[in-house]
Amino acid sequence: MGAITLVGLGPGSGDWLTRGAEKALRLAGDPGATGRKLLLRTARHPVVSLIRDWGLVFETFDELYARHSTFAEVYRAISASLVQAAADCHVTYAVPGSPLLGEVAVAEVRALSAERGIPVEIVPASSFWEAALMAAGCDLPDGCDIRDAHSLQANCVADDFGLAPGADPDTTRPMLIFQVYDTALASEVKLALMRWYSDSHRVAVLQGAGASDHPVVEWGPLYQLDRRPFDHLTAVLVPAVIAQDRKPGFRDLAGVMARLRSPKGCPWDLEQDHASLREYLIEETYEVLDAIDSDDAEAMKEELGDLALQVVFHAQLASESGRFTLDDVMAEIVAKLVRRHPHVFGALTVSGSDEVLTNWTRIKREEKRASDLPAASVMTGIASSLPALQHAQKVSERAARAGFEWSDIAGVWEKVEEELAELKEAVNLGSQEETAAELGDLLFAVIQIARWRHISAEMALRDMVHRFTGRFRWMEAEAARRGDALEALSPTSWDELWRAAKQAESTSADRAGQVAG
Numbered sequence: 001m002g003a004i005t006l007v008g009l010g011p012g013s014g015d016w017l018t019r020g021a022e023k024a025l026r027l028a029g030d031p032g033a034t035g036r037k038l039l040l041r042t043a044r045h046p047v048v049s050l051i052r053d054w055g056l057v058f059e060t061f062d063e064l065y066a067r068h069s070t071f072a073e074v075y076r077a078i079s080a081s082l083v084q085a086a087a088d089c090h091v092t093y094a095v096p097g098s099p100l101l102g103e104v105a106v107a108e109v110r111a112l113s114a115e116r117g118i119p120v121e122i123v124p125a126s127s128f129w130e131a132a133l134m135a136a137g138c139d140l141p142d143g144c145d146i147r148d149a150h151s152l153q154a155n156c157v158a159d160d161f162g163l164a165p166g167a168d169p170d171t172t173r174p175m176l177i178f179q180v181y182d183t184a185l186a187s188e189v190k191l192a193l194m195r196w197y198s199d200s201h202r203v204a205v206l207q208g209a210g211a212s213d214h215p216v217v218e219w220g221p222l223y224q225l226d227r228r229p230f231d232h233l234t235a236v237l238v239p240a241v242i243a244q245d246r247k248p249g250f251r252d253l254a255g256v257m258a259r260l261r262s263p264k265g266c267p268w269d270l271e272q273d274h275a276s277l278r279e280y281l282i283e284e285t286y287e288v289l290d291a292i293d294s295d296d297a298e299a300m301k302e303e304l305g306d307l308a309l310q311v312v313f314h315a316q317l318a319s320e321s322g323r324f325t326l327d328d329v330m331a332e333i334v335a336k337l338v339r340r341h342p343h344v345f346g347a348l349t350v351s352g353s354d355e356v357l358t359n360w361t362r363i364k365r366e367e368k369r370a371s372d373l374p375a376a377s378v379m380t381g382i383a384s385s386l387p388a389l390q391h392a393q394k395v396s397e398r399a400a401r402a403g404f405e406w407s408d409i410a411g412v413w414e415k416v417e418e419e420l421a422e423l424k425e426a427v428n429l430g431s432q433e434e435t436a437a438e439l440g441d442l443l444f445a446v447i448q449i450a451r452w453r454h455i456s457a458e459m460a461l462r463d464m465v466h467r468f469t470g471r472f473r474w475m476e477a478e479a480a481r482r483g484d485a486l487e488a489l490s491p492t493s494w495d496e497l498w499r500a501a502k503q504a505e506s507t508s509a510d511r512a513g514q515v516a517g
Contacts (some may be wrong), residue, residue, distance in 0.1 A: 002035070004082060005092040006099040008104055008125020009040075009047040012211030012233065016126045017047055020506045021094075024123050028092030029056025037085060041078065041095045041105070044232050058094075071104070071150065079108035087116050098127035102148050129176050131210030131236045137215055138174065145175040149185050149236075152177060152192040168249060171196055175238040180205075186226040186236075193238060196247055199223040204237040205230075254326050257312045261320065274317060281310045282385075293466070294481055339363065361401050378402045388440055390458040392447050400451065412448045419445045439517070471501035 007024045010016030029038035038058040040048065045269060061081070064074045082105075085091045093099075099106045099122055112122045129162065130144055147169075169175050180186050182255075193203075196293065200221045200504075207216040211233050218228060262267040284307045291299035315326040340363050342348040343356065350356055364381070378398045399405070406412055419442040426438040437467065450457035475497040478488055489497070 002086040002089045002091060003119040003121065004086045004109060004353070005090070005121045005123060006121045007094040007107070008098040008100075008127070009045055009094050009096050010126045010130040011097050011131040011209060013046050014050045016131065016210050018048075018123070018125055020123045021125050021355045024092055025051060025056065025094060026054060028090070029054070029058050031055065034362045036090045036092070038092050038094070039085070041103075042232075056480075059182060062192070075105040075108060078105040079112060083116065083118065084110050086113070088440045096128070096261065099123075101127045101129070101146070104285075126210075127501075128178055128210060128235060128376055130178055131380045132178075132206050132237065133217075135206050135209040135215040136204050136237050138237065138239075143173055145169050145173055147175060147177050149189050150179045152189045168251065169196055171241040174240050177236040177238065177414065179232075180230055180234050180236050181232045182230050183226050185273050186230050189236065190222060191224040193222055196249065197222055197238065197241060201241065202239065204239075206237060207231065208233050253308065254312050254316070261316055269313075272313070272317070274314060277313060277317075281307075281314075284310055284434050289462075293462070307441045341365075357397075357400060361398070387458055389443075389447065389461055390456075392444055393451055393457050396444070396447055396451050406448075409449070409452045412445070412452055415448065416442070417446045428495065467505070471498065471505060474501040474504055 004029070005024055007020065007021050010018070016499065025038065027033065030036070030038050038056060040058055040060045043060045044062070044063050061074075061078050064077050068074045068077060082091055082093055093106075093109070095103045095106065097103075110120055112118075118286065118506065129144070133144075177189060180189060193201075200223070202219055203222050203225060205216075205220075205225070205228060206219045207218075207230075209215040210421075220227075222238075257269075260266045288300070288303040288307050291303045311329070312326060315324070315329050321323045338345045340358070340360050341356075342363075343350040348359070350359065361378070365378075368380070378401070379395060382394050384391070406415075412454075419438065423435070423438040423442050426435040430438070447457045450460060475494075476486065478497060478500065479489065484493070
């Protein structure tokens with residue numbers, strides 16, 4: 001069995017190449033050597049011309065970048081090739097910069113080699129960040145956040161090689177971003193950075209750091225980051241933000257809450273517990289719904305913040321009693337989402353949303369069994385404090401997914417008609433309790449229609465009440481304009497006003513549609 005040597009080519013010119021790296025390269029690429037192979041991740045590096053001048057024999061993986069559609073596929077192919085080649089020879093794999101910084105395939109190679117007992121040696125090298133900081137004229141008294149550009153893409157999602165958004169940056173420290181190799185990626189990075197930095201925050205684009213005696217350093221506002229050329233030797237430096245200019249985030253909200261609950265915090269906040277906050281959680285939830293119904297972005301932003309405060313408040317209380325922390329809350333929901341979406345984070349294929357919901361229910365049952373809890377009902381987990389219509393529809397959905405269902409919607413209509421007839425009989429002949437029971441049966445039957453048509457019964461009724469309220473207010477205004485008292489109106493007048501209100505509503509909706517069009 002062979003071995004693998006991982007070598008760094010440094011950030012640019014041969015001046016950054018270490019003596020150990022040069023020795024490893026010459027040994028592996030010697031045309032007269034046997035049992036050795038020199039492989040380069042890419043030929044797009046200034047030291048490669050020096051390697052050619054030395055007369056060394058080598059191969060590169062550049063063709064993999066054209067063959068595969070994602071970097072994850074490229075890195076997987078590289079690592080597989082290296083480990084396979086190391087089965088019967090000594091492979092030296094050379095990468096730009098340092099093999100220990102930003103080289104995803106290196107991490108995979110080390111893991112695969114450990115599994116197969118292949119020895120791995122790492123030859124230290126200078127990395128791009130030293131050259132970049134030198135070009136920018138910076139030092140790092142308090143450290144630096146170093147990120148791969150791919151991990152900062154605005155819409156980045158996890159893949160098998162960890163190219164996923166990391167933790168939010170500490171904006172009190174500089175950030176150095178490498179592999180910003182084209183304008184499209186720079187645009188993604190810019191959008192991601194705007195989550196934490198102001199549009200006008202000054203950043204530096206560094207080109208040729210380490211590869212030239214005179215690297216280009218261009219400073220400008222963040223919003224202009226992608227308005228210049230980029231190449232494979234480009235990095236971006238994002239200086240630290242002074243405290244008063246820093247954009248607060250979720251962690252800041254948790255910090256404010258902790259301060260409010262501290263011994264020198266707010267007396268009102270110190271008096272609260274989970275039970276006393278219950279009404280506020282419900283209230284804030286409905287205020288979010290009102291903001292959504294009104295399609296008011298500013299109101300939604302404010303009300304979602306109020307709702308987030310309730311989550312942080314409860315987590316703070318739990319943390320103080322040693323039950324769980326805010327990090328525990330976030331970790332559990334992230335794990336749950338990944339676990340219950342195998343069609344996104346795994347290899348499962350689904351045909352549509354119905355199958356997604358079926359899988360969700362199945363996975364929940366498996367989780368219960370795995371936790372050694374008693375066998376749970378399919379109804380377990382439905383909050384009893386939900387509004388009645390929403391609660392009823394969730395119960396109906398669970399029962400249907402378990403198989404308690406009509407074969408077609410005709411059966412649902414028959415049930416509605418049956419319950420309506422029983423309600424009529426109870427109203428005419430039954431007691432108050434019997435009438436209430438039959439009314440509940442009818443409402444539950446009607447909810448089945450909503451479920452079959454994929455309509456939220458809760459929202460349908462809310463929308464209807466909203467329409468009714470608007471029409472009734474219109475009737476009040478119209479009656480007042482005519483000088484009529486509402487209580488003196490005849491049934492015919494009420495009907496006339498109602499029809500006019502509906503017509504006015506329809507006309508207003510048509511005009512709104514024309515404006516939107």
